[in-house]
Amino acid sequence: MSIVIFGLSITSSWGNGHATTYRSLVRGLRARGHDFTFFERNVPWYAENRDLPRPRHGRFELYENLEELKERFTEQVEEADLVIVGSYVPQGIAIGEWVTSTARGVTAFYDIDTPVTLAKLDRGEIDYLSKALIPRYHLYLSFTGGPILKRLEREYRSPMARPLYCSVDPDLYYPEEAEPTWSLGYMGTYSLDRQETLDRLLIEPARRWGEGSFVVAGSKYPESLSWPANVDRIEHLPPSRHRAFYNAQRFTLNVTRADMIRAGYSPSVRLFEAAACATPIISDLWPGLETFFKPGEEILLSRSPEETLRTLREIPEETRRAIGLRACDRVLAEHTAVQRAAELERYACEILNRRRPEPEPTTLGRVAS
Structure with missing residues (x-):
């Protein structure tokens, strides 16, 4: 055509x-x-x-x-x-x-x-x-x-x-052998209707777990926001650096906008990019999520700082890697x-x-x- x-x-x-x-x-x-x-x-x-x-x-x-x-x-x-x-x-x-x-x-x-x-x-x-x-x-x-x-x-x-x-293009996004830099990361432009979830599922866990390392990448965040000392900030990441960013995280966070949650069935491109890198995803909840990834096996869910911290600190390394690889297989089969x-x-x-x-x-x- x-x-x-x-x-x-x-x-x-x-x-x-x-x-x-x-x-x-x-x-x-x-x-x-x-x-x-x-x-x-x-x-x-x-x-x-x-x-x-x-x-x-x-x-x-x-x-x-x-x-x-x-x-x-x-x-x-x-x-x-x-x-x-x-x-x-x-x-x-x-x-x-x-x-x-x-x-x-x-x-x-x-x-x-x-x-x-x-x-x-x-x-x-x-x-x-x-x-x-x-x-x-x-x-x-x-x-x-x-x-x-x-x-x-x-x-x-x-x-x-x-x-x-x-x-996602699997020629650009794939797993790399690297020692993770951050316990949990997030990539996304600032949005008021996402910020409360980001605060609950990443910022508050960072405050409570000083030994953990966190990162937030994205533009337009207000200068008035207060970031914990163990949260690195990256203003903008070009796509050429996305793969390295995901591979440098033990887990990555997916946060969904309010309108998308109400409608359901709204996966973000970041969800598929992270999965293609076999980086295990912690996500908020929205209708239809299970049609893209199987909760507990291909993706992990969190509703609170406690659930996020439990995932970060208690899931064995072998289990963590297996979850990421299963998500990667799912993306390569259905979302290229x-x-x-x-x-x-x-x-x-x-x-x-x-x-x-x-x-x-x-x-x-x-x-x-």
Whole structure:
């Protein structure tokens, strides 16, 4: 297929989880032989923090505004087999209206924050998607699965809603033999609705266990936050350092945003990256988690500082390693970039088959008069 993607960013992972998702997906698409172009709005905060300024897989274009897109790339949008517009894309509504009225192939909206998007949509606080636009896309690709997919079809009138979860590239994320530096670590941009859980499951355990070593990596944390002395802070980690970061932890923490917990079925890309490195994961609880990893065998759960500390201090090393390796096996079997690309193919083909006209009825055995 020829594919066009309008995404928030692929060149910079600073302050967002979109870049690593798109990088993984396009590598999977390229591995399966597809041709694509990725369009990214040229904005200062990503321009100043580009950790992949020249993506190597496929064609990449920076643009300044919608007018430039229409002037330079209308023909490419018209002729593409599949055109995807992602969540949080600047001028996303206008781009979506242009795409759905211009493209002759399949059009899709890719929502990397589906529960957040729908909550903002209902409050009228969104500028990249409208309720009127959802039915115009042939396909709604969602980072969140489960019941929300039916809601998208019934309540928001999407013709077809399907999950397209994040994924991991096993060529980039894998176990390495290294002596762990930290007892427990966490990677994530600051979010107010995650902070209480981070405080409960990592910061408070660090305060209570002075002999333990902890780390939090991510940008936008307020300067007013007080960190225990045994918690290292890393402002930003480019993806090229993610593998080493996970391999340097005995356990890693997964914290889920409030909207994602309410919706359930919302795995983060960090979850799959850590598992691919065979780093055992301690996670908060959310509906559908068991469909991705088996609790107690492939992932560990925590509700309190006490449970976190019990895991860190009491689980034998052999058991710790076994949990990480089982999670790694699960990810390699179900959540790689190539598998996501194959899922996207199936969805596009399903729509194309729906749109294909029925063959004309044949008249066999007709005798000419």
